Structures are given as structure tokens and as C-alpha cells.
Amino acid sequence: MLLLWKQSSFRLYWLGLFLSGLGDQFGWLALSWFVMKKTGSPLAMGGVVFTYFLSQVAAALVAGVLLDRFDRRKLIIFDNLFRGSIYVIIVLLLQTNAPLWMLYACITIAGLLAPLSNTGAQTMLPRLVQDKDLLLKANGMMETNWQIAYLLGPAAAGVLVSWVGEAMVLIIDAASFFLCAVCFWFLPSDDAGEGGSKHQKESRWTSSLLDSLQTDFRTGFHYLFANPLLLSLILLTFLFNMAYGPIEVGLPLYVTSVLQDEATSLGLLWMAFAFGSLGGSLFFSLVNWRVPTGYSLGSIIALWGVTTLPLGLSHRLDLGMISMALAGMTFAPFGVLYRTYLQRQIPQELMGRVLTSIRTITGLGLPVGSFLTGWLIPWIGINQLFLAAAFFSMVAGAFALFALRGIRP
Numbered sequence: 001m002l003l004l005w006k007q008s009s010f011r012l013y014w015l016g017l018f019l020s021g022l023g024d025q026f027g028w029l030a031l032s033w034f035v036m037k038k039t040g041s042p043l044a045m046g047g048v049v050f051t052y053f054l055s056q057v058a059a060a061l062v063a064g065v066l067l068d069r070f071d072r073r074k075l076i077i078f079d080n081l082f083r084g085s086i087y088v089i090i091v092l093l094l095q096t097n098a099p100l101w102m103l104y105a106c107i108t109i110a111g112l113l114a115p116l117s118n119t120g121a122q123t124m125l126p127r128l129v130q131d132k133d134l135l136l137k138a139n140g141m142m143e144t145n146w147q148i149a150y151l152l153g154p155a156a157a158g159v160l161v162s163w164v165g166e167a168m169v170l171i172i173d174a175a176s177f178f179l180c181a182v183c184f185w186f187l188p189s190d191d192a193g194e195g196g197s198k199h200q201k202e203s204r205w206t207s208s209l210l211d212s213l214q215t216d217f218r219t220g221f222h223y224l225f226a227n228p229l230l231l232s233l234i235l236l237t238f239l240f241n242m243a244y245g246p247i248e249v250g251l252p253l254y255v256t257s258v259l260q261d262e263a264t265s266l267g268l269l270w271m272a273f274a275f276g277s278l279g280g281s282l283f284f285s286l287v288n289w290r291v292p293t294g295y296s297l298g299s300i301i302a303l304w305g306v307t308t309l310p311l312g313l314s315h316r317l318d319l320g321m322i323s324m325a326l327a328g329m330t331f332a333p334f335g336v337l338y339r340t341y342l343q344r345q346i347p348q349e350l351m352g353r354v355l356t357s358i359r360t361i362t363g364l365g366l367p368v369g370s371f372l373t374g375w376l377i378p379w380i381g382i383n384q385l386f387l388a389a390a391f392f393s394m395v396a397g398a399f400a401l402f403a404l405r406g407i408r409p
Contacts, residue, residue, distance in 0.1 A: 016183030023176020025153025030169035036252040046374020050367040055111030057363040063115035064356030072120045079116035084177030123351045158267020220357030236400045238365040243393035245369020272321035276328030284333040294404030302397025303330040305390040312387030
């Protein structure tokens with residue numbers, strides 16, 4: 001790990017994404033709490049998540065074209081500056097008590113921009129860390145980055161929302177985007193067109209955007225469907241994301257209707273999840289992990305269901321926090337194993353197009369799960385929904401153990 005920290009480019013990369021991730025935790029908690037207070041509607045809560053993540057899926061293919069043809073660093077800077085400005089506009093909307101549809105419009109634009117950074121940062125990492133032996137550790141450190149942001153962000157955001165209100169917390173989120181842009185400004189250029197991409201360079205000038213989209217759409221999905229094992233992993237990740245949707249949407253309602261508490265408790269639940277994730281990540285990075293990757297991923301999906309099951313049975317904050325901590329500990333290795341496998345399997349010159357094709361499928365899982373959550377809660381209740389999602393994840397995990405058995409380290 002010291003070899004990674006000695007690289008100034010990796011330190012800036014890690015810091016920029018950490019600041020952005022920390023701000024996201026502030027912003028997402030403040031936004032969800034505001035919508036819950038304003039409407040009290042599960043459908044409105046689900047609509048926020050559905051709108052944001054569905055717009056990401058819609059923009060993913062265009063982002064893939066841009067990321068494989070232009071300097072990824074500059075695109076990430078543009079995204080962060082623009083999204084930071086959007087959150088400033090959201091603050092102004094909250095101050096003027098604007099109608100909810102205007103908030104949804106801003107969230108949609110933010111979601112359309114997000115793939116530039118989400119996918120772009122992931123495709124940049126193999127270029128920053130060219131030693132393939134260090135790539136797994138680099139992904140592990142990025143997972144820890146996310147977990148530290150989750151550990152610090154929600155609890156602090158919950159307290160700040162209670163003290164100064166949602167608008168001020170969203171200002172912090174906007175500032176984090178601007179700081180991330182500054183960090184990426186000092187990184188070396190990441191022109192995806194270099195190194196054997198003559199077709200890409202020529203296409204910039206000879207193809208229309210529509211032709212490029214069609215070509216790259218076929219390229220990304222052709223690679224994906226030509227690899228059955230990879231396709232199985234993507235479809236099961238879609239189901240895993242669906243099982244996560246009820247947690248994202250349901251927790252604010254769980255706090256107010258089941259626990260009958262305030263935003264601070266919502267922050268504590270997310271902090272417990274991050275604390276468990278950090279512990280799981282540290283354990284995973286310290287042990288010599290010998291379990292085949294496919295079995296590991298399948299087990300994680302199944303254990304997510306087991307660990308979130310108590311949320312459907314409990315009416316106490318302490319038991320909810322224990323459940324979230326165990327779920328975080330279980331979930332922690334998934335992102336490391338999943339991203340490393342993709343980065344090692346996909347050729348660098350196709351990385352942007354294939355990853356965005358993958359996100360087109362996996363990215364639908366969360367909005368679909370969120371939409372179903374908002375629709376089902378009035379019918380079956382929040383506790384019963386958590387139980388159903390837990391059993392769904394256990395069944396998907398059992399199937400994954402069989403379907404992914406061919407994936408090796």
C-alpha cells in the first residue's frame with residue numbers, strides 16, 4: 001500500500017473521490033430527509049432514487065462514447081463543476097419552497113452527468129496503477145475510501161440537518177464537488193485515444209454522434225454477450241442492486257414510522273453500515289483470501305439477505321444498527337472483487353464502452369427496487385418489505401453460488 005501512496009497521482013485521485021463521496025453522503029441524507037418531511041410519501045421517496053439512478057442509466061451509453069474518445073480527466077472535472085452548481089440551485093429551490101417537480105428536474109440533470117465520474121474514475125484507475133499486482137490493493141483502498149465517507153458522512157449529516165437544516169448540508173455537498181474538480185485538475189491527462197486507437201481518433205471527425213452511439217452500443221454489448229460468465233455476473237449484480245433498493249428508500253421511513261425518531265437516527269443507521277463495511281474491508285485486505293471469486297460473490301449476495309433480515313423484525317434502533325453493521329461487513333468485499341474482475345477481463349481500449357453497457361443493466365437494479373419499494377410500502381408496510389427483500393437476496397445468492405462457480409481469482 002505504501003507503493004500506492006508514494007504516487008502523487010493516486011493520492012490526488014483518492015482525495016478527490018473521498019471529498020466527493022463524503023459530500024454525497026451529506027447531500028443524499030439531507031435530500032431524502034427533506035422529501036420525506038415535505039411529502040411523507042413512500043412513492044415520492046422512491047421517485048427521488050428512481051429518477052436519479054434511471055437518468056444515470058439513460059446517460060450511460062453516451063458517457064461511454066465520450067470516455068473512450070476524449071480525456072477522461074477533463075470530463076470528470078466538467079461533471080463535478082456542473083453537478084456542484086446544480087446542488088447550489090437545489091439549495092435555492094429549498095429556500096423558496098419551490099414545487100417538487102423542479103427538484104426532480106435538478107436531480108435528473110445530476111443523474112445524467114454522474115456516469116462521467118462514476119465510470120470515468122473507474123476506467124482511469126488501471127492507467128494510474130499500471131502494476132497489475134497492485135490493482136487489487138488499489139481497488140481495496142478505494143473501497144475503504146467509500147467506507148470512510150460513509151462512516152463519517154451520515155452521522156455528521158444527521159446532526160447537521162437537525163442543527164442547521166437541509167439547505168446548509170447541501171451547500172457542503174456542492175463544495176465537495178468543486179474540491180474534487182480541483183484534485184483532478186492536477187492529475188495527468190487520460191486521453192483514451194492514445195495507444196492503438198486509430199479508429200477512435202478518426203471517428204471523432206468522420207462519424208456523427210448518432211453513428212458513434214450505435215457503433216459503441218453494439219461494441220459494448222457484443223463483448224458482454226460474447227462472455228456468458230461475465231453476463232451471468234452482471235445479471236446477478238442487477239438482482240443484488242434490486243435487493244438493496246428497499247434499504248435506500250425505506251430507511252428514512254423506517255426511522256420515522258417504526259422507530260419514531262429524527263434524522264440523527266437515520267445517520268446512525270448509515271454510520272453503522274459504514275463501520276461494518278470498514279471492518280469487513282480491513283479484514284479482507286489483511287487475510288490471504290483463497291475462496292474462489294465466484295463463490296465469494298454468491299455468498300455475499302446470500303449473506304446480505306441474512307444480515308438485513310432483522311430490519312424486518314426489529315422496532316429498536318440498537319438492533320437496527322447491529323443489522324446494518326453486519327450487512328456492511330458482509331457487503332464490503334463485493335465491490336473490490338467485482339471491480340477487479342472487470343478491470344482485468346476487459347481490454348483497456350474498450351473499458352468505457354463495456355463498463356457503461358454493464359451499468360446499463362446493473363444500474364437498473366436500484367431504480368427498479370426503489371420504484372417497487374415506493375409502490376409496495378403502502379400495501380404491505382416497511383417491515384414486511386424488508387423481510388421480502390431479504391428473502392429475495394438469499395434466493396439470488398443461492399443461485400449465484402451455482403452460476404458463478406467458474407469465476408476464479
